[in-house]
Amino acid sequence: MNKLSKLVELAPDDVAMLEAVTARSRKYAARQDVICEGDRPGPVFVLLEGWACRYKILPSGTRQVMAFLMPGHSCDLHVNILAEMDHSIQAISPAMIATISRSEMQEILDDYPNIARAMYAAQPIDEATMRAWIVSMGRRSSIERAAYLMCELYVRARSIGLADDDSFAFPLSQRILADALGMTAVHINRVLKELQLRGATELNRGSPDIIDPIKRVQIAGFDENYLHRRLNNTF
Amino acid sequence: MNKLSKLVELAPDDVAMLEAVTARSRKYAARQDVICEGDRPGPVFVLLEGWACRYKILPSGTRQVMAFLMPGHSCDLHVNILAEMDHSIQAISPAMIATISRSEMQEILDDYPNIARAMYAAQPIDEATMRAWIVSMGRRSSIERAAYLMCELYVRARSIGLADDDSFAFPLSQRILADALGMTAVHINRVLKELQLRGATELNRGSPDIIDPIKRVQIAGFDENYLHRRLNNTF
DNA sequence: CGGCAAATTGAGGTGCCTCAAGCTCTGTGG
DNA sequence: CCACAGAGCTTGAGGCACCTCAATTTGCCG
Structure with missing residues (x-):
């Protein structure tokens, strides 16, 4: 708070x-x-x-x-x-x-x-987040969408001190990720595997998970302006 | 206003x-x-x-x-x-x-x-609309999504006096509908044809278009509670 | 150690996309 | 009034991303 x-x-x-x-x-x-x-x-x-x-x-x-x-x-x-x-x-x-x-x-x-x-003041931020979410759902592939969501969550976690520079505790099950991204649990699983293959993220199953620096995940398409604006706490 | x-x-x-x-x-x-x-x-x-x-x-x-x-x-x-x-x-x-x-x-x-x-007071309504939009994008088929959007727009148009009981001026091109629904112009075209076939809507091309009563479009999955609440201007 | 939720993996289907034409309006200028 | 251009709408054929169904494995917890 x-x-x-x-x-x-x-x-x-x-x-x-x-x-x-x-x-x-x-x-x-x-x-x-x-x-x-x-x-x-x-x-x-x-x-x-x-x-x-x-x-x-x-x-x-x-x-x-x-x-x-x-x-x-x-x-x-x-x-x-x-x-x-x-x-x-x-x-x-x-x-x-x-x-x-x-x-x-x-x-x-x-x-x-x-x-x-x-x-x-908090409200327009939430709205912007929802708009970004809509954009993701409408126009990004499943892998981009997943990577984008992780970036979003990382930035937010970090802004409240819940993340380091290169990793953070990620409490979301694949099931809930799938429900957030509008896809199947089966499919998010394959997507995560692919992200791992590409070196963008590193998830350890079950217990709280780790994600690599955003820079890598960016590859999959996070709006950098948006990101920077928020990391520089214009946020 | x-x-x-x-x-x-x-x-x-x-x-x-x-x-x-x-x-x-x-x-x-x-x-x-x-x-x-x-x-x-x-x-x-x-x-x-x-x-x-x-x-x-x-x-x-x-x-x-x-x-x-x-x-x-x-x-x-x-x-x-x-x-x-x-x-x-x-x-x-x-x-x-x-x-x-x-x-x-x-x-x-x-x-x-x-x-x-x-x-x-207007703000939470916009937020609810965005949330509904996210749900549509994530979990509804293209035909449901299209029908849902039309319901949404109909209800809103009607609440500001821009729609009759059974039709309203619909100024959206297929292109923009597609961009709103996260699909292709080609595909929205086929979806609209299907909706027409099912008797849910009636669009006339080019100039402002006509849509049939919501009741029909409901078939394609509009949240009725949400609808009623808004038609009964709890809205 | 048994029970359960979550994660994985495979095989087969399909909804929506891409590419590519052709068509139909509307508006504009000759 | 007609020709022409441009935007939007239609239609077809083929492909891929993501889904469904179904089984198995893994890890967690009492």
């Missing part, structure tokens, strides 16, 4: 407030739903630890993941306007999540303009 | 303000760029008439459309946080677009809370 809020200068009492709110938090197991499609949106969630994802299951039974959430992300700041959730949110790894009631959140936004600004 | 702002009750002086700002506007030809990728974001744009789209061209030369904008939409309320545009915006049909300088916009948002609220 503090990490994300580097978007804006925070005063000491802003930080104090954040820490206070954040103290009340709950643990979620990997693969546990935080909120389900159809639920009436309740409080605002803030991810403190672990990864989560937004996903939707179609009538056909297939699943599509539309976003990965990392520590510092808050969910549905204002989704309350919609009558009910049009998708679900699920913890990927064991996660710690703070809960803030809607009224409380409103007070915070009113009384702490810095925090409000930071939260609104 | 007034149309979109049915999200929130507007007082008479809100409306007056909108009309004043809106008076200064400029005409764009079909296919003309409003702002290009790489540009430094300037003023805020508000679409008054006609359709526009956000798109991005990849190194490979293919294009992906990621959003359609309809009258009432404002572009990049706060993209200014990003250093430069990561995509372009282009008029699809001849369009009328108002321009509001960033400082002016800030004043409006500060002084007219109703308007500010309406603008922020």
Whole structure:
């Protein structure tokens, strides 16, 4: 949370407030739903630890993941306007999540303009990420798409201190990668093998995985401007 | 604009303000760029008439459309946080677009809370649309995707009074449909033929086209909850 | 050690793409 | 009013990327 809020200068009492709110938090197991499609949106969630994802299951039974959430992300700041959730949110790894009631959140936004600004500042970034995701889904091959997603995740992980220069803990199963990239578990497997062959990534199965420097993965087509802009924390 | 702002009750002086700002506007030809990728974001744009789209061209030369904008939409309320545009915006049909300088916009948002609220209220809807778009791209067949997009556009057109109960002016060429749906112009053509065969849509080429009632297109897989919620203007 | 989820691997099919023509409008200038 | 150009739409044939089905292996956990 503090990490994300580097978007804006925070005063000491802003930080104090954040820490206070954040103290009340709950643990979620990997693969546990935080909120389900159809639920009436309740409080605002803030991810403190672990990864989560937004996903939707179609009538056909297939699943599509539309976003990965990392520590510092808050969910549905204002989704309350919609009558009910049009998708679900699920913890990927064991996660710690703070809960803030809607009224409380409103007070915070009113009384702490810095925090409000930071939260609104986070939004266009999420939107840009979604637009990039759409571009990937529409116009990139499966291998490019996979490499691109890894770059995206690497950059984000790094911006909140979860990644070194040349590797980072990658908690995504092939299954969830496939659901995020719009392909089959079978196929993502072959794609990963190919990426490994080309020396772009190095994944170790099962347990948390390692990915090589972005430079290599770039080969597979990450928008460098976008990347640099974000690594230089214009972000 | 007034149309979109049915999200929130507007007082008479809100409306007056909108009309004043809106008076200064400029005409764009079909296919003309409003702002290009790489540009430094300037003023805020508000679409008054006609359709526009956000798109991005990849190194490979293919294009992906990621959003359609309809009258009432404002572009990049706060993209200014990003250093430069990561995509372009282009008029699809001849369009009328108002321009509001960033400082002016800030004043409006500060002084007219109703308007500010309406603008922020519009955002989660756009986000939901993008999420739905991602789901389509990832997990729907080309024919479902096409039908889904048409439903989406129909609902939106209708919500701003641009569509009847059973038809609406559809200004999208097959080319742009293909770019939006992540497929080939050749293939969208065959898909449209198939939709026609199945009685789901009826398109007349070239000039503005007609689409049959959603009920039929639903056959191809539109989320009914989502639909109803929006038709019953929970939207 | 047994049970389960995830990862792998193979074989066969298909949806969508590519390439390549030909067609149909609309607009423009002679 | 006609010819011509250009953009968009159609149609066909062949190929590849990714899917489906199905089985096996691997690693994790109680």
